[in-house]
Amino acid sequence: MHVTRLSLSQFRCHDRLELALPPGLNVFVGPNASGKTSLLEAVTLLVSGRSPRTNWLREMIRWGADQARVEGVFAGATGSPDEVTVTLTRSGSGEAQRDLCLNGAPPASVGAWLQRLPVVLFEPDDLQLVKAGAKGRRRFINMALAGLRPLYLDDLLRYRRAVQHRNELLKQAARGRASGEDLAPWTAQMVRAGAQLMADREWLVEHLGPRAAALYADLSGGTEALELRYRPNVQAEEEGLPERMQAFYEALEAAATWELRRGSTQVGPHRDELLVLIGGKPARDFGSQGQQRTAALALKLAQAQVLTASRGEPPLVLLDDCLSELDGSRQRHVLELVGQFDQLLLTTAGEVPAGVEVAHQVVLPPA
Amino acid sequence: MLRYPAPLERVIEEFERLPGIGPKSAQRLAFFLLSRPRDQAQALGETVLLLHEGIQPCAECGNYAAARLCPVCADDTRDKLVLCVVETATDLMALERAGEYRGLYHVLGGALSPLAGVGPAELRIGELLERVQRYGTEEVILATSPTVEGDATAEFLRQRLSATAPQVKISRIALGLPVGADMDYADQVTLARALRGRTPM
Ligand SMILES: Nc1ncnc2c1ncn2[C@@H]1O[C@H](COP(=O)(O)OP(=O)(O)OP(=O)(O)O)[C@@H](O)[C@H]1O
Ligand SMILES: [Mg+2]
Ligand SMILES: [Zn+2]
Numbered sequence: 193m194h195v196t197r198l199s200l201s202q203f204r205c206h207d208r209l210e211l212a213l214p215p216g217l218n219v220f221v222g223p224n225a226s227g228k229t230s231l232l233e234a235v236t237l238l239v240s241g242r243s244p245r246t247n248w249l250r251e252m253i254r255w256g257a258d259q260a261r262v263e264g265v266f267a268g269a270t271g272s273p274d275e276v277t278v279t280l281t282r283s284g285s286g287e288a289q290r291d292l293c294l295n296g297a298p299p300a301s302v303g304a305w306l307q308r309l310p311v312v313l314f315e316p317d318d319l320q321l322v323k324a325g326a327k328g329r330r331r332f333i334n335m336a337l338a339g340l341r342p343l344y345l346d347d348l349l350r351y352r353r354a355v356q357h358r359n360e361l362l363k364q365a366a367r368g369r370a371s372g373e374d375l376a377p378w379t380a381q382m383v384r385a386g387a388q389l390m391a392d393r394e395w396l397v398e399h400l401g402p403r404a405a406a407l408y409a410d411l412s413g414g415t416e417a418l419e420l421r422y423r424p425n426v427q428a429e430e431e432g433l434p435e436r437m438q439a440f441y442e443a444l445e446a447a448a449t450w451e452l453r454r455g456s457t458q459v460g461p462h463r464d465e466l467l468v469l470i471g472g473k474p475a476r477d478f479g480s481q482g483q484q485r486t487a488a489l490a491l492k493l494a495q496a497q498v499l500t501a502s503r504g505e506p507p508l509v510l511l512d513d514c515l516s517e518l519d520g521s522r523q524r525h526v527l528e529l530v531g532q533f534d535q536l537l538l539t540t541a542g543e544v545p546a547g548v549e550v551a552h553q554v555v556l557p558p559a
Numbered sequence: 560m561l562r563y564p565a566p567l568e569r570v571i572e573e574f575e576r577l578p579g580i581g582p583k584s585a586q587r588l589a590f591f592l593l594s595r596p597r598d599q600a601q602a603l604g605e606t607v608l609l610l611h612e613g614i615q616p617c618a619e620c621g622n623y624a625a626a627r628l629c630p631v632c633a634d635d636t637r638d639k640l641v642l643c644v645v646e647t648a649t650d651l652m653a654l655e656r657a658g659e660y661r662g663l664y665h666v667l668g669g670a671l672s673p674l675a676g677v678g679p680a681e682l683r684i685g686e687l688l689e690r691v692q693r694y695g696t697e698e699v700i701l702a703t704s705p706t707v708e709g710d711a712t713a714e715f716l717r718q719r720l721s722a723t724a725p726q727v728k729i730s731r732i733a734l735g736l737p738v739g740a741d742m743d744y745a746d747q748v749t750l751a752r753a754l755r756g757r758t759p760m
Contacts, residue, residue: 353708354707356674357673357674357708358673373715374673374679374715376714377671377710377711377714381710381714
């Protein structure tokens with residue numbers, strides 16, 4: 193997929209900006225604070241309805257303006273192009289109002305949104321995928337699967353909702369105001385959705401792992417291997433759905449007293465972990481800065497490859513300032529790798545390494 | 560700020576409290592009524608006044624009724640051995656419009672939701688179990704919505720029914736689309752769910 197036209201109005205530091213973008217490598221060059229990241233943020237807003245930087249939509253409206261507007265035209269391998277518009281309107285002191293428009297009609301759900309236009313964003317913060325806690329890696333897995341399977345997001349929301357209801361009942365039960373009979377139907381919902389989440393995650397990591405390993409080997413040129421290992425909080429002997437449900441029930445049984453004392457659900461996929469190992473050791477604890485950075489890059493690239501394989505069409509790839517920490521030959525190498533995709537939007541405050549073919553360059557003036 | 564005369568303001572306020580009506584629509588409705596002959600507002604007011612006078616819950620199923628029994632329960636051509644459990648009277652109407660079902664209904668009055676403080680005591684579950692005994696019901700169809708809450712409610716009822724009336728055949732159909740789902744995506748989800756829930760032939 194690629195974006196052919198992008199137009200911004202009163203978005204972040206941009207007053208008005210109209211761009212026509214070809215497939216291939218598009219480079220946005222400009223000094224710090226010239227609005228490069230904001231451009232990619234606008235694209236992300238178009239495809240997901242959200243910003244990768246902030247939870248507050250209102251922060252994206254230009255200071256002093258009442259309304260920001262972003263429009264994009266996205267062309268896929270098949271079908272006619274999608275025209276997407278997002279308008280953010282300030283409303284009092286609270287959160288801005290968001291109006292989504294897809295081909296002239298009002299919004300699809302977030303699920304449909306995430307499904308429709310596949311995009312993978314690389315940003316300096318990706319390092320945290322390897323460096324920080326399990327939460328970020330669960331988020332990565334959730335986002336990746338939401339783009340791949342229509343039911344995943346639905347299952348995830350059902351799971352979370354069942355857990356919330358169940359936690360409420362656990363608190364009541366601790367005060368003698370709810371019984372096992374009250375709890376059972378919620379446990380059943382939670383277990384069913386949870387087992388499905390585990391199966392989907394296992395599937396994803398199975399396909400992500402070998403690709404990430406190959407990419408890491410390629411990028412590092414080193415001898416140490418990258419390995420991804422899905423470690424579900426509830427371990428089942430076998431991989432079938434009934435076996436996972438059985439194992440989940442058993443784990444809940446074992447945690448029953450503890451759950452009552454804590455008043456919340458203590459086992460389940462909300463505690464899953466994705467292990468990133470380099471040379472058999474957790475990259476989080478033992479990886480060097482460079483190894484961690486390369487591992488994060490390999491993870492994201494692998495995600496883009498799985499997306500391509502399963503949708504039969506490459507995602508749009510956004511690279512925000514990710515190359516600056518790599519040396520020249522490695523930069524070239526990364527660009528070669530992402531060159532297999534339809535279109536790349538790359539931001540840089542410096543220069544594009546020599547020998548890389550640039551389809552289009554946009555120079556942003558200083559702020 | 561300039562305000563409308565009090566009677567107009569009050570009508571706008573009342574309209575705004577209705578579901579799906581924002582400030583703009585409320586104004587439009589109020590101005591519309593004002594622009595029409597007096598009779599029309601009069602008729603609307605009187606109809607609304609009588610709403611609660613004439614309506615009561617059906618003594619059997621909980622559906623809206625103008626008499627002690629609702630039209631479905633009063634209809635003696637209905638199959639009294641089959642009972643379809645729905646969350647609301649609106650769901651009942653949706654099923655009736657489909658015109659396929661010839662049994663009786665039971666309106667629960669909602670779905671279980673611990674977070675919203677709705678437990679079994681808040682729903683008409685005791686009445687359901689009592690009716691099943693009294694009618695000698697042979698089949699109960701659980702037609703709560705396909706949300707987590709609707710599914711959990713169906714599961715809860717299944718447990719209760721199999722404990723108190725083990726001879727009853729229980730089946731489940733999920734009624735309608737999850738709230739807030741748009742058609743496009745909901746279709747995908749429905750299709751995917753149907754695939755997952757397939758049965759061997
Ligand atoms: N709502 C807003 N209205 C106006 N300006 C804003 C708003 N939000 C952020 N800015 C400003 O926009 C500028 C551009 O930020 P952006 O992150 O896009 O720059 P950049 O080109 O990516 O810089 P860098 O090279 O440092 O990453 C910043 O100076 C910021 O202060
Ligand atoms: Mg930037
Ligand atoms: Zn009735």
